[in-house]
Amino acid sequence: MVYLKQQRPEKVTVPAVRSSKERGEKLVCLTAYDYPTARIVDEAGTDIILVGDSLGNVVLGYDSTVPVTLEEMLHHTRAVRRGVQRALLVADMPYGTYHTGETEATRAALRLVKEGGAEAVKLEGGRNRVEIIRRLVNEEIPVMGHIGLTPQSLNKLGSYRLQAKTADAARALIEDAQMLEEAGAFAVVLEVVPREIARMVTETLHIPTIGIGAGASCDAQILVTHDLLGLSFSQTSPRFVRQYASLRDTMNEAITRYADDVRAGLFPSDAESYPLPADAAAELGVKKSGV
């Protein structure tokens, strides 16, 4: 795959994301948790790369995002930073880092920016996060909001399911979105909400909405890269995931072929190993093998 920089050379910034809505541009967003994935996702021309706390489920093998720590987010954000040149790099604030006060939240967000190299942070919640978002924005830390299904609330919700499906809940979601915008968020993720409600939020806000399971009217779309590539282990795939490749099968097949070759003595070949130079072979009286 060629680097798409020629077609989309300009670095994506927070102001560019904000103004993309006026230009009617559909932004492309994906997750990454490590250097090679970040490079590939960036080189393919993705506009926003999120080091999501989905890291917990997707890469670290946790059952949910709840156990993910700030140190884990920092470790992975630094790796992704090294692989990203063009996309805007956003890091998730993990559960527990913005729940005990604005100063602690600011400290955690500053670490993600200073040590992790993130250009913005994302945090989950609506009206209950307004003060924290104001404080972070005031400290020059751009914030992406996240409402609808908020996976860090799993213990409260009981399961991951469609949100804002009653008229009251939908009205509350729209109000939450407006409050996040007023607090200074530069974009809002809408996760697993009815497409009609996502459209209403998108039409109401001046900042871009980023949909995941929220229909096509959102200003941008995000997916977990491993879901798109067929590299995840979840039993059932949510209906909003479109799988564009089956890398788990591809990897399994490649590793099986490698194992077969090793067991049959077919790997490595002479071309995949190093011959002893002739003078050393002569001095040692070693018979040279291969070509």
Ligand code: KIV
């Ligand atoms: O953690 C994550 O990957 C996310 C996206 C799915 C929006 O929050």
